[in-house]
Amino acid sequence: MKFYYLLLFIITFTGQLFAGLDDTGLERQPVISGHIRDGSTGETLIGATMQIKGTHRGVASNQYGFYSIMVPSGENTLLFTYLGYQTIEKVVRVNSDLVLNVELLPVTAELTEVEVIGNSTRTRLDDPVMGVQKLNSATIKEIPAFMGEVDPIKVIQLMPGVQAASEGSSGFSVRGGNPDQNLVLLDEAIVYNAGHLMGFFSVFNNDAIKEVNLFKGDIPARYGGRLSSLLDVRMKDGNSRRFSGTGGVGTISSRLMLEGPVFSEKTTFLAAGRRTYADLFLPFSSDEAVRDNQLFFYDFNAKLNHTFSDTDRLFVSGYFGRDVMDNTVNRIEFGNKTLSVRWNHVYSPRLFSNLSFNFSNYDYLLGASEDDTDGFLWTADMENFNLKADFNYYPVYNHSITFGVQSLFHNIMPGHVRGTGSTTMFNELRLARNRSMEHAVYAENTQRIGDRFTLRYGLRFSLFQNVGKGTSFGFDENYDVVDTTHYSRGDVFNTYHGFEPRAGFTWMLNHNTSVKGSYSRTYQYLQMASNSTGTMPLDIWFPASPNIKPQMSDQFSAGLFRHLWGGSLDVGAELFYKNMKNAIDFKDYAELLLNELLEGELRFGRAYAYGFELLAQFDYGRWNGWVGYTYSHTRRQIDGINEDLWYRSPYDRPHDASLVIMYNPGQRTSLAANWVYLSGSPATFPVGRFESGGSIIPIYSRRNAERLPDYHRMDLSFTLKNRQRPDRRWQGEWVFSVYNAYARKNAWVINFEKADNEVYRTRAMKTYLFSVIPAVTYNFKF
Numbered sequence: 001m002k003f004y005y006l007l008l009f010i011i012t013f014t015g016q017l018f019a020g021l022d023d024t025g026l027e028r029q030p031v032i033s034g035h036i037r038d039g040s041t042g043e044t045l046i047g048a049t050m051q052i053k054g055t056h057r058g059v060a061s062n063q064y065g066f067y068s069i070m071v072p073s074g075e076n077t078l079l080f081t082y083l084g085y086q087t088i089e090k091v092v093r094v095n096s097d098l099v100l101n102v103e104l105l106p107v108t109a110e111l112t113e114v115e116v117i118g119n120s121t122r123t124r125l126d127d128p129v130m131g132v133q134k135l136n137s138a139t140i141k142e143i144p145a146f147m148g149e150v151d152p153i154k155v156i157q158l159m160p161g162v163q164a165a166s167e168g169s170s171g172f173s174v175r176g177g178n179p180d181q182n183l184v185l186l187d188e189a190i191v192y193n194a195g196h197l198m199g200f201f202s203v204f205n206n207d208a209i210k211e212v213n214l215f216k217g218d219i220p221a222r223y224g225g226r227l228s229s230l231l232d233v234r235m236k237d238g239n240s241r242r243f244s245g246t247g248g249v250g251t252i253s254s255r256l257m258l259e260g261p262v263f264s265e266k267t268t269f270l271a272a273g274r275r276t277y278a279d280l281f282l283p284f285s286s287d288e289a290v291r292d293n294q295l296f297f298y299d300f301n302a303k304l305n306h307t308f309s310d311t312d313r314l315f316v317s318g319y320f321g322r323d324v325m326d327n328t329v330n331r332i333e334f335g336n337k338t339l340s341v342r343w344n345h346v347y348s349p350r351l352f353s354n355l356s357f358n359f360s361n362y363d364y365l366l367g368a369s370e371d372d373t374d375g376f377l378w379t380a381d382m383e384n385f386n387l388k389a390d391f392n393y394y395p396v397y398n399h400s401i402t403f404g405v406q407s408l409f410h411n412i413m414p415g416h417v418r419g420t421g422s423t424t425m426f427n428e429l430r431l432a433r434n435r436s437m438e439h440a441v442y443a444e445n446t447q448r449i450g451d452r453f454t455l456r457y458g459l460r461f462s463l464f465q466n467v468g469k470g471t472s473f474g475f476d477e478n479y480d481v482v483d484t485t486h487y488s489r490g491d492v493f494n495t496y497h498g499f500e501p502r503a504g505f506t507w508m509l510n511h512n513t514s515v516k517g518s519y520s521r522t523y524q525y526l527q528m529a530s531n532s533t534g535t536m537p538l539d540i541w542f543p544a545s546p547n548i549k550p551q552m553s554d555q556f557s558a559g560l561f562r563h564l565w566g567g568s569l570d571v572g573a574e575l576f577y578k579n580m581k582n583a584i585d586f587k588d589y590a591e592l593l594l595n596e597l598l599e600g601e602l603r604f605g606r607a608y609a610y611g612f613e614l615l616a617q618f619d620y621g622r623w624n625g626w627v628g629y630t631y632s633h634t635r636r637q638i639d640g641i642n643e644d645l646w647y648r649s650p651y652d653r654p655h656d657a658s659l660v661i662m663y664n665p666g667q668r669t670s671l672a673a674n675w676v677y678l679s680g681s682p683a684t685f686p687v688g689r690f691e692s693g694g695s696i697i698p699i700y701s702r703r704n705a706e707r708l709p710d711y712h713r714m715d716l717s718f719t720l721k722n723r724q725r726p727d728r729r730w731q732g733e734w735v736f737s738v739y740n741a742y743a744r745k746n747a748w749v750i751n752f753e754k755a756d757n758e759v760y761r762t763r764a765m766k767t768y769l770f771s772v773i774p775a776v777t778y779n780f781k782f
Contacts, residue, residue, distance in 0.1 A: 030094045031349035031394070033068035034310075036061045036080060039103035042240030042265065045082050046211050047134070048104065053077035053089070056451045057397050060127070063234065064313075064344050066352045070397035080104060084138065097349045099310055125514040128446065128456040128504040130557045130574060131216035131613075133159045137209045137236075142662050142672050144715035144737045146200070148250035148775030152212045152233065153194060153202040158658045158674060160613035160628035161216050161576075162229075163651065166681075167711070167748050167769050170195035170202040173651035174216050175576060176609035176634025177228030180528035180541070181551075183219075184231045187303075187317045189338035189358040190384060192541065196297040196323055197276070203321050203336060207246045207257035208272035208301040210236045217555040217576060218518040221444040221458035221502045222390055222402055227524045227553040227580065235317055237305050238268030250777035252276050262304075270303040294326040311346040334364035334538075350394045358386040364538060367420070375421040378594070382412040382541055402458075403443035410436045410526065414540055415594045431596050435467040436543040438525055444502065452508040456518075459501050464525040464544055466494040472546050479600040494546045498523050512563040517556075524551040527584055529592045529601075540592060547599045549582040570617040576610065578634075583607040585638045588703075605638035607649065622664045625672075630656040641703060648682040648704040655679045670719045680708035686752055686762065696760070698752070708750060714741045732780040739773040746770075 036048040044065025051058035052071060061067040073095050081087040085104040092098065133156065140155045146168070157164045157172050165171035171179035171194075184191045186204070194202050204212075215223075215230040223230050236259065243260030255274030262269055275298040299321030307313045322335035342356040363381035368374055388406030395401065412434040419426030444458025466472075468487030472494070476482045487493045504518035529540040544550045559574035583605050586592065590601040611632025618624060634649040641647070657677045664670045682704035689696050717737040724731075745768040755761040 029070045029072055029397070031068055031070050031097045032076075032078070032092070032094060032100050033066070033097075033346070033349040033394075034099050034101040035065045036067060036082070037065060037101070037103050038085075039105040040241065041244075042103075042268070043210060043237050045085070045104065046213075046234065048080065048082040048085075050102075051079045051081070053079050056448070058126075059394070059400065062352065062392055063232075064352075064354065066344070066346070066392070068350055068352070068392075068394040070350075070394070084136070099349070101310070125508065125512070125561055125563065126454060126506055128454045128506040128516065128518070129215070129220070130218045130504060130516050130518045130559055131161065131576070132218075133162075133214040133216070135212045137206050137211075140206050140209070140212070142670065142719075143660065144672050144674055144717035144739070145735075145775070145777070146715075146739050147252045147773060148735065148737055148777035149201050149253055150206040151202050152204045152206060152209060153231075156212065156214055156231065158628070158660055158676065159214065160574075160615050160630045160656070160658070161611075161632070162214070163653055163656055163678060165651070166199075167746055169199040171199060174214075174229040175555075175578060175611065176632055176649055176651050177578075178528070178651065180526075180530075180539075181226050181228035181524060182231055183223060183226035183229070184233070186233045186319055186338055187235050187315075187340040188342065188356055188386075189319075189340045190360045190386070191319075191336055191338065192360065192362040192382065193334065193336060193539075196299070196321065197295075201297070203299060203319070204233055205255060205257070205272050205274055205299060205301055207248075207255060208235050208270060208303075210234045217553075217578065218504060218520050218557060219502070219522060220402070221442040221460045221500070222404055224440055224442075224460055224462055224500060224522060225408075225438060225524060225526065227522050227551055227578075235301060235303050236270055237315070238270040238303060240265040240268045244782060246779075246781040248777050248779040251775040252278060257301075266308075267304070267306045270301070272301040274299060292328070294324050297321065297323040313344040315340070315342040315344075329369060331367040332365065334362070337361040352392040354390045356386075356388055356390075358388075360384050360386075366538060369421075373421055373423045373425050375419060375424060376417055376426045377420050378415060378417040380413055380415045380538075380540070382410070384411065385409045398448040400446045401443065402445075403441075405441045406439070408438040410434070410438070410543060412541055412543070414542070414596075414598075417594055429594060431594065432471055433469070434543055435470065436525070437465045437467055439463040439465075454506040456504040457502070459499060461497070461499055462523055462525075463497040464495065464523075464550060465492045466543065466545055467492055473597060473599065475547065475600055481597065481600070494544075496523075496525065496544055496550050498550070498552065514561050515559070516561065517558045519557075520553075520555045522553050522555075524553075527551065529586070529598060538593070540598070542598060545599065548584070548602065549604070551583060552581045554579045565620070568618060568620045572613075572615045574613045576612070578609040580607040580609075583636055583638065585636060585641055587640060603638045603640045605636060605641075607634065607636040609634035609649075623661070625660040625662050626658075627660075628656075628658045632656070643702075645702070647702060650682055650704060652682050652704070653679040667724065668721045672717045672719075673714065675712070675714045677712040678710065680710050680747070682706070683708050683750065685750070689760075689762070696754075698762075708747045711746045713739075713744055713746065715739050716741050730780065730782045732778065735777045735779060737775045737777070739775070740770055741772065743772045 036045045046063055048061045050067050059067050059069040075093045078090045080102050082104050085106055140152050141150055143155050153170050161175050163173045165179045184194050211234050213232040219230045238259040240261050245258045247256035253274055253276040257272035259270040276296045279294050279296045301319050303317035305315040317340045319338045325332045339359040345353045361383040366378040368376050386408045390404035393401040414431040416430045418428040440462045442460040446456045448454050468491035469489040470487045472485045473481050474483035500521045502520050507515045525544045555578040557576045561572040585603055586601055587603055614629045617626040634652045635646045636649050637646045660674045662672045683706050684703055685701055685706040686698035687701045688699035719733055719735050721733040747766045748769045749767045751765045752762050755763050
């Protein structure tokens with residue numbers, strides 16, 4: 001409770017303290033501040049830039065489109081830019097603080113009173129943050145889609161340093177890390193399982209998404225709790241100018257998104273839903289066992305925001321999704337729920353705050369037929385509550401300070417299983433809940449030194465607590481239980497804490513070239529138990545405890561970035577090295593499900609990853625896209641595994657290449673293609689055999705010493721739009737796509753079995769998921 005009193009104190013008094021600095025009586029330059037918005041919809045623009053023409057002074061808008069900059073008194077010419085939007089120039093005369101809200105028009109919009117300067121991507125050169133990939137919904141929409149379903153995570157997997165955890169999976173590995181080492185946020189609420197249909201699709205409906213940002217290791221100080229990456233997904237705010245809609249009817253699913261003002265431009269709403277309908281055709285099957293099956297997912301996004309004034313704005317957003325797979329043998333259900341409530345307040349032209357409450361829930365169900373003696377029902381869930389306050393402070397033109405405090409409560413129910421039939425053979429088993437808390441305070445400053453050098457430095461302090469009611473087991477050197485300790489409800493029986501420094505710099509060699517470097521330390525207090533490399537609905541999350549120390553990572557990065565051909569080609573090369581302590585793996589033949597002694601199945605050690613990434617993004621007339629390549633290695637040394645020797649991580653795939661090309665030959669047509677290549681995943685295979693008692697016993701390689709065959713695939717799409725008419729609001733397009741165009745049979749798993757009638761011969765049997773998959777989708781908006 002002491003921490004919550006501290007949190008309340010900071011929220012209540014910090015704003016007044018820093019806002020009061022504006023009234024110290026000291027002479028200072030005036031401040032121009034405001035919001036940068038999309039002129040056609042009223043949406044705020046994240047990362048839009050404002051620069052004083054003829055100088056190196058500039059600033060980027062924050063996650064809510066707010067900017068603030070100190071300017072010289074008198075007449076100033078201001079340039080406002082954002083990629084994909086027309087740049088505008090404004091001349092203002094200021095002698096005191098000025099609120100200046102600006103609207104930028106998309107390049108497709110008709111311009112009237114704005115001067116076209118050209119699009120700018122210079123902020124990527126100046127920004128002292130490395131390994132950041134930014135995508136908007138328009139770019140995501142152009143990439144060929146699996147079964148016609150546009151998916152932000154599938155596009156992220158085409159970026160250097162990012163690999164799909166397995167074929168078709170929404171789980172992903174960043175720079176050799178585990179999928180559970182990625183912090184996935186939707187409007188600041190944590191999403192624990194971002195997959196639908198066993199991971200083949202993600203939970204993110206692109207129609208409702210404004211922007212997707214991926215931070216690979218160099219995570220800003222305001223975020224923590226994961227070692228590898230932050231995937232920050234922001235929903236649209238809703239069109240404040242007019243009622244509009246977007247949707248589509250596809251091979252596997254249909255979707256609809258509606259948005260618009262509520263009575264006035266001050267209040268807007270957004271509602272988006274989608275559902276698959278493969279199950280609607282099952283009743284027509286000739287197989288009676290299939291007719292009553294269910295196989296579908298649905299999800300729903302909603303958002304409401306209200307602008308009280310230029311200084312106050314309230315956002316309420318939520319997500320609800322569910323997957324159902326039901327047949328005569330078993331039933332699987334799982335789903336996510338999130339809720340975000342955020343209040344933006346501008347204390348002064350130099351101080352912006354965001355107070356937010358976030359709720360997340362993930363649950364799953366596994367059941368077998370109730371008419372069987374083997375019938376059972378297994379349920380599990382996890383939820384968290386997060387309260388935080390974040391501040392942006394702009395003391396002078398060359399400093400931008402972010403600071404804040406947050407507290408997160410975890411409540412995990414690992415599993416409850418019971419028999420369901422009258423003659424059931426199952427006894428009821430309920431695993432104890434895990435309760436824990438994460439707290440953090442942070443501060444970070446971005447400082448420009450001269451015209452060429454920008455420095456970012458910050459510190460995060462995190463504190464983790466295990467909270468009763470709970471039970472702690474003591475293990476001996478053989479991982480056998482030697483004692484048990486019970487704790488009452490509310491007791492804090494274990495604490496970890498650590499300082500997490502973050503730093504980065506940018507040195508501009510010239511107008512088009514920069515050198516960057518960064519260092520980041522992060523702690524992870526929550527991890528996932530899984531028997532597969534891909535994320536599965538039944539994976540179990542568990543916290544640090546007296547037996548499990550938090551994982552820790554130190555990452556160093558350096559890179560060279562350059563714009564070529566007048567900004568048409570953007571090239572970057574990055575080196576990284578990541579050193580991890582208290583790395584976790586599972587012993588051979590570990591029992592992970594419904595095991596109250598799960599901690600005894602874990603083994604601990606260290607790990608490292610290193611590599612380099614190349615990315616070339618081009619935008620040349622009708623052609624745009626990118627080429628990416630990653631060379632990397634990641635290794636683990638875990639006591640008790642692989643004879644204590646170093647071995648490959650399951651996500652050690654040295655070569656990763658991707659090519660994405662989009663071509664627009666005319667206003668009505670566009671073509672897109674992507675090709676990916678990855679080294680095969682590490683695997684443990686039988687490499688020999690011996691005979692014992694008349695049985696043939698396989699001899700296996702060291703852990704992950706072998707590899708699956710290399711993976712490669714090409715996807716294609718063609719889009720045909722309807723004719724544009726000035727008086728026609730309805731716009732439609734047909735999208736024809738092909739997944740795995742040349743029918744590559746990529747290995748999903750390889751099993752070994754005895755050859756028929758040949759006792760001493762073993763065959764390797766490959767299982768693959770997909771061959772060629774065509775899809776047709778009709779998209780529309782109005």
